[in-house]
Every structure is written in C-alpha cells, then in structure tokens.
Amino acid sequence: xxxxxxxxxxxxxxxxxxxxxxxxxxxxxxxxxxxxxxxxxxxxxxxxxxxxxxxxxxxxxxxxxxxxxxxxxxxxxxxxxxxxxxxxxxxxxxxxxxxxxxxxxxxxxxxxxxxxxxxxxxxxxxxxxxxxxxxxxxxxxxxxxxxxxxxxxxxxxxxxxxxxxxxxxxxxxxxxxxxxxxxxxxxxxxxxxxxxxxxxxxxxxxxxxxxxxxxxxxxxxxxxxxxxxxxxxxxxxxxxxxxxxxxxxxxxxxxxxxxxxxxxxxxxxxxxxxxxxxxxxxxxxxxxxxxxxxxxxxxxxxxxxxxxxxxxxxxxxxxxxxxxxxxxxxxxxxxxxxxxxxxxxxxxxxxxxxxxxxxxxxxxxxxxxxxxxxxxxxxxxxxxxxxxxxxxxxxxxxxxxxxxxxxxxxxxxxxxxxxxxxxxxxxxxxxxxxxxxxxxxxxxxxxxxxxxxxxxxxxxxxxxxxxxxxxxxxxxxxxxxxxxxxxxxxxxxxxxxxxxxxxxxxxxxxxxxxxxxxxxxxxxxxxxxxxxxxxxxxxxxxxxxxxxxxxxxxxxxxxxxxxxxxxxxxxxxxxxxxxxxxxxxxxxxxxxxxxxxxxxxxxxxxxxxxxxxxxxxxxxxxxxxxxxxxxxxxxxxxxxxxxxxxxxxxxxxxxxxxxxxxxxxxxxxxxxxxxxxxxxxxxxxxxxxxxxxxxxxxxxxxxxxxxxxxxxxxxxxxxxxxxxxxxxxxxxxxxxxxxxxxxxxxxxxxxxxxxxxxxxxxxxxxxxxxxxxxxxxxxxxxxxxxxxxxxxxxxxxxxxxxxxxxxxxxxxxxxxxxxxxxxxxxxxxxxxxxxxxxxxxxxxxxxxxxxxxxxxxxxxxxxxxxxxxxxxxxxxxxxxxxxxxxxxxxxxxxxxxxxxxxxxxxxxxxxxxxxxxxxxxxxxxxxxxxxxxxxxxxxxxxxxxxxxxxxxxxxxxxxxxxxxxxxxxxxxxxxxxxxx
Numbered sequence: 001x002x003x004x005x006x007x008x009x010x011x012x013x014x015x016x017x018x019x020x021x022x023x024x025x026x027x028x029x030x031x032x033x034x035x036x037x038x039x040x041x042x043x044x045x046x047x048x049x050x051x052x053x054x055x056x057x058x059x060x061x062x063x064x065x066x067x068x069x070x071x072x073x074x075x076x077x078x079x080x081x082x083x084x085x086x087x088x089x090x091x092x093x094x095x096x097x098x099x100x101x102x103x104x105x106x107x108x109x110x111x112x113x114x115x116x117x118x119x120x121x122x123x124x125x126x127x128x129x130x131x132x133x134x135x136x137x138x139x140x141x142x143x144x145x146x147x148x149x150x151x152x153x154x155x156x157x158x159x160x161x162x163x164x165x166x167x168x169x170x171x172x173x174x175x176x177x178x179x180x181x182x183x184x185x186x187x188x189x190x191x192x193x194x195x196x197x198x199x200x201x202x203x204x205x206x207x208x209x210x211x212x213x214x215x216x217x218x219x220x221x222x223x224x225x226x227x228x229x230x231x232x233x234x235x236x237x238x239x240x241x242x243x244x245x246x247x248x249x250x251x252x253x254x255x256x257x258x259x260x261x262x263x264x265x266x267x268x269x270x271x272x273x274x275x276x277x278x279x280x281x282x283x284x285x286x287x288x289x290x291x292x293x294x295x296x297x298x299x300x301x302x303x304x305x306x307x308x309x310x311x312x313x314x315x316x317x318x319x320x321x322x323x324x325x326x327x328x329x330x331x332x333x334x335x336x337x338x339x340x341x342x343x344x345x346x347x348x349x350x351x352x353x354x355x356x357x358x359x360x361x362x363x364x365x366x367x368x369x370x371x372x373x374x375x376x377x378x379x380x381x382x383x384x385x386x387x388x389x390x391x392x393x394x395x396x397x398x399x400x401x402x403x404x405x406x407x408x409x410x411x412x413x414x415x416x417x418x419x420x421x422x423x424x425x426x427x428x429x430x431x432x433x434x435x436x437x438x439x440x441x442x443x444x445x446x447x448x449x450x451x452x453x454x455x456x457x458x459x460x461x462x463x464x465x466x467x468x469x470x471x472x473x474x475x476x477x478x479x480x481x482x483x484x485x486x487x488x489x490x491x492x493x494x495x496x497x498x499x500x501x502x503x504x505x506x507x508x509x510x511x512x513x514x515x516x517x518x519x520x521x522x523x524x525x526x527x528x529x530x531x532x533x534x535x536x537x538x539x540x541x542x543x544x545x546x547x548x549x550x551x552x553x554x555x556x557x558x559x560x561x562x563x564x565x566x567x568x569x570x571x572x573x574x575x576x577x578x579x580x581x582x583x584x585x586x587x588x589x590x591x592x593x594x595x596x597x598x599x600x601x602x603x604x605x606x607x608x609x610x611x612x613x614x615x616x617x618x619x620x621x622x623x624x625x626x627x628x629x630x631x632x633x634x635x636x637x638x639x640x641x642x643x644x645x646x647x648x649x650x651x652x653x654x655x656x657x658x659x660x661x662x663x664x665x666x667x668x669x670x671x672x673x674x675x676x677x678x679x680x681x682x683x684x685x686x687x688x689x690x691x692x693x694x695x696x697x698x699x700x701x702x703x704x705x706x707x708x709x710x711x712x713x714x715x716x717x718x719x720x721x722x723x724x725x726x727x728x729x730x731x732x733x734x735x736x737x738x739x740x741x742x743x744x745x746x747x748x749x750x751x752x753x754x755x756x757x758x759x760x761x762x763x764x765x766x767x768x769x770x771x772x773x774x775x776x777x778x779x780x781x782x783x784x785x786x787x788x789x790x791x792x793x794x795x796x797x798x799x800x801x802x803x804x805x806x807x808x809x810x811x812x813x814x815x816x817x818x819x820x821x822x823x824x825x826x827x828x829x830x831x832x833x834x835x836x837x838x839x840x841x842x843x844x845x846x847x848x849x850x851x852x853x854x855x856x857x858x859x860x861x862x863x864x865x866x867x868x869x870x871x872x873x874x875x876x877x878x879x880x881x882x883x884x885x886x887x888x889x890x891x892x893x894x895x896x897x898x899x900x901x902x903x904x905x906x907x908x909x910x911x912x913x914x915x916x917x918x919x920x921x922x923x924x925x926x927x928x929x930x931x932x933x934x935x936x937x938x939x940x941x942x943x944x945x946x947x948x949x950x951x952x953x954x955x956x957x958x959x960x961x962x963x964x965x966x967x968x969x970x971x972x973x974x975x976x977x978x979x980x
Contacts, residue, residue, distance in 0.1 A: 016390050040379045050077040050199050052220040058193075060228040061271075065182045067171040074220075076162040079199060083157040085150050086165075087197035087206035088130075089217075093147035094191075095123035095174035095181075100146050101208035102178070108706055109212060109500040110762045116792045123174030123181065125965045128194065130167045137165070144529055145208040148197070160247065167194060175542060178211045179288075179389050186356050190287040191215070192393060198426070200542060208427050212503050213495030214420060214427030216436060217284040219540050223277070224286055230274040233296060235314045235353040238280025238290035245274045250279035280347070282540045283392035284424050289353045295320060301335055303344055309335070314353040319399040322406055327352065330407040334414040337445055341528055342418050343535035347393045350417070352410055355389060357397035364625055390416035404450060412442050423535065424542050431495045431503070432567070433548065438513020443512055475509040477624050478823060480507070480594070482570035484625035485662070486655040489705050492545070492567045499705050513573055518552070518563055519531035572625075593623050604634050606645075609842040609850050610673035610686060611638035614645055628653055638673065641686040645672045662699040665826055667692070670836065674843045675724065680731045680738040687723040687742055691836050694719075714754045718835050721745035750775045750835060774809075778818050781805045794895070795887030802859055802906075803880040820874075825873025825906040825922055826861045827854030827966055839971050854939075854966045856883075859906040862939035863924045864966050867958065868951045870917045873908045881906030885928055891953045900928045902939065918947045934973045939966045 058069035077083055094102035098115045105908050106114050120887055130137040135154040142148035157163055165410055171192060174181045180190040191209060198205040205216055222238060230245055282922030294314040302308050311331050315323035331352055339345050388409055390397040395413035400406045415438045425433040452472060471477045482488040482505060489502045492510050498507055519527040534551035549564055566573060580597045589598050608612040616636035621627055635646040647670040654663040695716035702709055725739035751774045757765035771782040785801040804823035820832045830843030833855055842850030852864060859881035865871040885902040893899045905923040910916055926942035952959040
C-alpha cells in the first residue's frame, strides 16, 4: 500500500469516527433540532450568477438582547465585470431610528408603533471592520439608506476570481416590529448579519429593509455556529451537525467579565452555554428562532425519489394541544403536495416553529378629531398579507386557533421555500413571482382538502344560513371590487409601490387568480408540466418574469401574449360576462355576485321625540363589487304620528380613466316629523320636513396609489319643505295657548359648493373643507380645518379651526328671517340645522335632556345658553373659533375610558364693534367623553368666560352641572373604512 492510500484511509477513518462522536453527542441532546446535510447538486446555471459563502460565529446575550459575532464571506465573481466595490446590506440598522425607509413605510401603511417606540425597543448593528484578504476596506454610507453601505475593495476583483471578506459585528436586537427581534424570552433572528447586495446582469441591487417587500440575495453555502444559554432550544436554517455543551462549572477561558469576544470556536464558549453548528448549501439567507420553552417533535419523510428528509416542529407548552397532534401531519402534507406539483423539495431538513404574533400597528385616536375618519389599522404581517415568516428550510407561524387554520398556515409558510428560497426571483420588484405563486398553490391545496362545508375538528362553524350567504371566495370578491373601483394596481407593480391593501389582494390573490386562469387556459396537465420545467431549470437561480414566460411559451401552446399582458393591466381579470339576475335576499348575500344582483332587505327601527319609534325596512343593492347604480330606501311607519316617514338614496357612479378617481351623481331624500303638539280639543298635530338633495361629486385621482391624500369637489342643492303650527288659540278652561292647525309646506332652497382635501396618513393627519353656500337673499362661506397631533405615548391632540363669512344678497331689508343661517360661536341646536344633515333626537325640543343635544358645526363652544341669545356669539358678518381636545395620559385615565379634555376659544364681528354685548374672546373648557369612535360625545364645561358665568348665575335651576351638559350624535363620523 503506497503512502497516498495510507493517508486516505487514515483520513477516512478519522472522519467516520468524528461523525460517530457527533451522532452520539447529538443523541444526548434530544431537545435540539438536528439533521444531517444532504443536497443534490444544482443544475447548471443558465446565466452567470454571483456566489457568496458564509462562515459565521455568533453569541446571543439574553440579558442585553444582543448578538456578538464574526463573519467571514467568500465572494466569487462569476460576472464578466471587474468589481471595485461591493454594496453591503446592514439591515439591522433599519431599526436604528425613525428616519429609515422601513420606518417611513410603516407610517405610510398606517403604523406608528415603531415610530413612537422608545430607544430600548429599537435596534442596530455596529463594530463593523471589513477586511479583504486581511486588508482594511474603506466603508462609505449609502446616500439615501442608513442600512446599506459600500465597501471599497483594496484590489479590484477580476472576473472568475474570489476574495475573502471578514468583519466582526455587534447587534442590538429590536422589539419584533417586523420579521426579527425579541420579546418575552423569545428570539426571532432574521436579516441579522451583513450581506452583499445582488449583482446581476442588470447591475447592483442595493435595497433597504422594508416591512412590505421581500429580500433579494445571492446564493451560497452557510456554516453557522450559534452560542447561547443551554436551556434554549433553537430552530434554524440548515442541518445541525454538532453540539457543544459547556457546564456551569467551567469558566470561559478567553474573556473577562464584561468583555466581548468576536470569534467563538466550539471549545471556547461561556459557562452554562451551548454552541450549535448548522450547515446548509445553496441558500440565500439564514434565520433562527430560539425559545427556552420550545417542545420539539421530529420525524422523517421519504420523497418519491427515495430521499429521506428530517422534519421538525417546535412549539410552546401552551400550543401543544393543537401543535403536537396536528403540526407534523400538516408539515408532511405540505412537502408532499408541493413536491408533487412543482418539484421535489431539494434540502434534507425542514423546520416549522411557533413564533410570537408580531406587534399590532398603532393608529391615532381620531375620536379627538371630529368629522374625520380614522386610518385603517394595519395588523402587522411581514408579507403584508399574513403573519407567517419563511426562510430557507425554516418557517415560523403564530399559533392559530383551529386545525384548519394551522394546516393552511403551515402550507403557506412552508410553500415559500419553493418560490423564495429554492427559486430566488427579485421579490422586491416582482412580488407576484413569490407571493402570488405561493398563494396559487395555497388555493389549490385548500380547494382539494377543504372544499366548502368541510368541518374543522375543533372549530364551531357559523350557522348554515349564515354560511350560505358568505361568498365562496371572499379574496376573489375583494380583488374584483378593487378592480371595479379602479383602486387596484397591476400585478407587475413592485413591492414598495403597492398600497398595503393591494400588496395583499393584488400581489398575492390576484396573481394567484391569474395563474388559475392560465391553468384553465392550458389545461392542468400542461400547466403543471410547464411549472415543473420552470422550477427544474431555475432551481437555486434568480429567474425573471421573462424566464417564467419562456418556460410556458416553449410548450407549443397557443399564444400567451394576451394572458401575460394582463400582468401590466388594471381592472378585473377578463372573463365571460354573465347577465345578472335580480334576486331579493334577507339581510345580505355575497354568493355569486358576478351573476346575481341582490336586493337586500333588513328590518329597520328609528326614533325621535315626535314620531317616537318608527319601524320599517332597509332595502338596498349595496353589493361587492359595487353596482354602478345604487339605491337605499328606508320606509318607516311612525307609531306616534301614525304617518310614513323615512329616508332614501339613489346614486350612479363612474370610475373613468383620467383625472377623476370617481364621478358620483346622487339624490338624497328624507321626511320626518320635527314638531308635535295638541290642539284645544286634544287632537295630536305634527309638523315636519322633507328634504330632496341632488348632488354631483368629482373625486380627484391621486398622483400615486400609495398617496393618502383625498380631494373632492361637490355641488349639492338642498330642496326643503317645512311645516309649522299656524296660529294659536287660548283655551278658556286652562288659559293655555294651543296650536290651531298645521301649515302647508313652506319651500326653501340652498346651493352648496364644497371642496375637501384631507390626508388620512397615520401621523399628523389633517383635513380642510371649504364651503360656499347660497340661499334666498344670502350667502355664507365656511372654512373648517382639522389637524391631529400624535402623542408618543399614544393618543393625541385634535385641533379644529373654523371661520365663516355671512353676507346679504340684495340688501338687508328682506322680511325673511335668516337668523338660523348666520354663524355663531356656541353649539348649534336642532332648529338651526338648516340642511337637516344631522340626526337629532328632539330637533325642536326646548326642555328635557333631548334639548341638550348640539351640533359641532360652527364655532363649537360647548356651552348652552338658550336663555341668553346675545351670548351665543351670532353674527351676520363673520365668526372664527379654535377648538382643541386632547387625550389624557394613561397614568391619569385608563386607556379603556375615552375621556378627554377640551378647550374652545372664539370671537365674532360684533365683539369688535363699539359697546359690544360680550368680551372680544369667549372660551369654554372641560371634559369630553367620546363613545363609539366619536359617534356619540358628551361635553361637561368646567370653566368658561365670565360672560357665561355671570348670566348663568341669574338662573340657578339652569346653572347646575347636569343642565350644563351637552351631547352630540355625529352619525357622519361612522366611516365605512373603519367598519370594513
């Protein structure tokens, strides 16, 4: 035997012995996820692609929630270009402050939790010292992004050459605002080490970390060693190949207390820790979850090729009743399902772990902001559509509540391995190639395993009559709704350009629906064959949309130009048109709305102090997608006045391609009683009003889909008829006056032109409304501005600015009484609601609790002085006021109690004349209780101008706390955006 053979046998024997020792060591640690590395070779690359291999040593400090590590990268330049620099993603710095692209996107998507988080919840990476082949490399900041840097290579990197880059790093982990962080002893570590940006035939792709928008990274091999306390269980990317436990009795050899060590070999770990080594080839990233309470299930799965892979599920004891009996079976089904339809899972290990639900997005408390709808609350999901986390060979999901939800969550999270980890398209620019493809297979799986009516073992389904009214495919219905209203975006839109809603419904759902249409067009066998060819050819590569189209275009099938053109189009996906049938239904129905136009019928109840209870029905055709012509009729029968009352609306909408988002033509109508009394014979008399209001509203289109600005211009004419009591007679028996009869309807009109601009952004939203009104012999101009100032600790201060100008047309000698049209400082009563736009319990009541209802229309000073009209600050010239209200600190008022403080101050023209009746400035302040999202508000004035207090003292029975209370019912603050 020659020397070379002896050396070979000796090395082979040593390797086998080492492997046996490692196996025995792992067997002694049953709570650690482990698997042996096996990987089939990747197919030959269709085009050049860079490769980056990593060796990382990292230590987790669970007291300070930090990572200390040392990174070595081998960068192989397979491009035809000589590189003089490399862009590096340092994505932990996305959490450094509120001036990052990540923070800006969260605000745009309606979240303030990160923006207002304290310094202790933010994160960063530092102590970077890049060296190339041992030579210090100069670092330069990206001109725009704090989490991207450039390293200048000491020597240019030629084609087909490679270099070794090293750096230590220290990372402060953030609170889990997105995909990475810590909370309550649970660690989710992702995007945690410096990683080169992709360099491909299009050039460099330096991109910041975004919550909405995936990653784009080079493939390579990873060798990662993680040191952490030995009581932690780790679920990580790749296969666990070795474990070293350091007993508590052994002191660390390499460092003194308080010092940091950047290189952590297996034999040099702190006392009471363990060092775990994970290996994995051909992946684009590495993530890991650590939890001291994880329980682990392990099993194996044999694939059709004969390969056996290791499967692990990790969960907390609280989740064990659901996870232990069901999660492993779901994991196996997920692997088998996608391997059969797309291509065999190529890695030899896969793990799924329970993770903490990510923090819910905080939104401003706009109940302090009268007349303005609250932006939508965005519950955080890193993909914008779900809260699952997915990385190569690893996925994490919050614990669902049902077996079905657990199964579907595992399917979705594991499925991203095929379209983001095994295939690596640029998800930042083409999210549909990952999220859309994955959602398509989610839907396909659900249709097979959970057809309509499938019971859930531990889930109580809604009653059958409710289920029969729910849409069979809600996601598809919402996609079509967006398309009909032209609020959608093309499937090909980039991640960061999508609105949060469209990222979910377009990049995920509509892209999946598009694939379903493609499947129907080609036939399922041919579609599956094309998808398998696409997967086989581009495994471990960076396919583009053209590569996907080529895989389907090479089938010899009919031209696919039209289907692929739909990727760049807006509107609903084309399909066969169905003549709609009209069908009545009780309450609602979302079934087959593409074929049926429902007339929804529901019971209705109303009340005011004159008609008393009113009963009837609401009949409408408000469906999804919306009908161009819409109507809502609410006929009611009044139990006291014994007459028919009610309200109604007719509207027609256009969604044109041009400067307008929507053109709406509307007609409102209402009829109710507004007076009641009895004549001298005891017969009941009721006066009332009717209103007919045609309108035309032009809603302007925003410059960008992500803009939160809304602008509209509206013309509305109010045609109003009013009845009143005619003449009074004095009854001799009691000497009281009684109305003699009811007059005929007295007609009046009001023309109103309104321009509204508002920004419903989550931080410091505002609104400005300008109205020009004209009626018989007068004009009035109103301006109302609202601004909300967010507090860091939650809540905020609402500011309202009001100004009005009143004037006469044709002189002031008219016999018409225009008092109710004139602006004033104090709250508006029901009799002064000259457009009948607000709901009043007792519109013309002057006694009782209903008389204390006001309307925040003019100056909004929240104090009632009906016995002193000269104190109301009324003017036939001009009025202006400032209203402030503020939430209170949680240390004073608990969060569940919507109690605020308010301050109103205003002035009017008469106060600046000679010998004014009041002081120049009047003010009120006190407490405000806002209920049902600012729909019902109670006001308690606690201090106010001496003008008010001096006069109120003269009427002791009106100067009590309860008599000075007022309230408003603001139905206009009910926002469909909030409800749905």
